[in-house]
Amino acid sequence: MTCPRSEDCVTGQLIVFTGPSGVGKGTLLHRLLEHHPDIQLSISATTRQPRPGEVHGQHYYFVSRAEFETMVEQGQLLEWAEFAGNYYGTPRQPLDALMAEGHVVILEIELDGARQVRQSLPTARQIFVLPPSVAELEVRIRERGQDSEAAIAKRLARAQVEIAAADEFDIQIINDDLDRALIELEQAVFGSTHLTAALPPSPLATQPPT
Ligand SMILES: Nc1nc2c(ncn2[C@@H]2O[C@H](COP(=O)(O)OP(=O)(O)O)[C@@H](O)[C@H]2O)c(=O)[nH]1
Numbered sequence: 001m002t003c004p005r006s007e008d009c010v011t012g013q014l015i016v017f018t019g020p021s022g023v024g025k026g027t028l029l030h031r032l033l034e035h036h037p038d039i040q041l042s043i044s045a046t047t048r049q050p051r052p053g054e055v056h057g058q059h060y061y062f063v064s065r066a067e068f069e070t071m072v073e074q075g076q077l078l079e080w081a082e083f084a085g086n087y088y089g090t091p092r093q094p095l096d097a098l099m100a101e102g103h104v105v106i107l108e109i110e111l112d113g114a115r116q117v118r119q120s121l122p123t124a125r126q127i128f129v130l131p132p133s134v135a136e137l138e139v140r141i142r143e144r145g146q147d148s149e150a151a152i153a154k155r156l157a158r159a160q161v162e163i164a165a166a167d168e169f170d171i172q173i174i175n176d177d178l179d180r181a182l183i184e185l186e187q188a189v190f191g192s193t194h195l196t197a198a199l200p201p202s203p204l205a206t207q208p209p210t
Pocket residue numbers: 018019020021022025026044045048079080081083088089090091108109110111112113114
């Protein structure tokens with residue numbers, strides 16, 4: 001993470017980024033990293049099968065259930081959870097290295113994992129992304145076309161529980177208009193009183209800074 005004036009910069013900042021399946025987490029993070037390539041995304045381990053276009057070691061570490069259970073037994077994971085019939089977890093060692101280098105690191109993880117991190121790393125900033133409505137969430141997850149009917153049903157059922165927990169998080173962002181949600185995410189990550197003031201105006205900002 002490079003900053004024009006180090007005293008204005010928050011380095012080694014951990015961000016937890018949570019939201020129901022299909023809400024737009026991956027889309028928002030992809031756009032955020034286009035504008036802020038220094039931000040690091042933690043690469044999770046999962047037992048889910050790769051989706052078309054997903055690459056081992058880039059999107060996830062795709063592992064077997066036995067391999068995942070070994071990672072848990074050996075304490076290799078900062079947090080882990082079962083979600084929609086698969087395991088997901090954050091490898092501890094690569095995260096520790098990125099944090100030691102002073103990066104802004106984002107964990108894109110589900111609710112149970114966010115709760116574990118809230119206990120173990122309470123200084124992590126926790127952000128929850130909400131859909132404009134549950135109906136819109138279902139439209140998005142269906143139109144994405146990457147999940148079976150059974151998976152969609154499990155994920156939508158879980159979404160109700162996750163949405164009900166949104167107020168546990170430091171910041172809530174409604175992903176209705178993507179550009180506006182992205183500006184809110186940028187400000188949530190950098191802190192509206194910290195880096196945004198030190199950075200050139202975001203190419204995303206359509207409003208003059210207040
Ligand atoms: N607890 C935890 N959840 C994770 C991790 N990696 C991904 N997830 C979450 O697992 C859920 C399912 O992820 P995925 O199968 O990629 O589906 P998507 O949310 O529809 O893109 C999402 O809520 C992710 O944020 C992890 O390392 N730990």
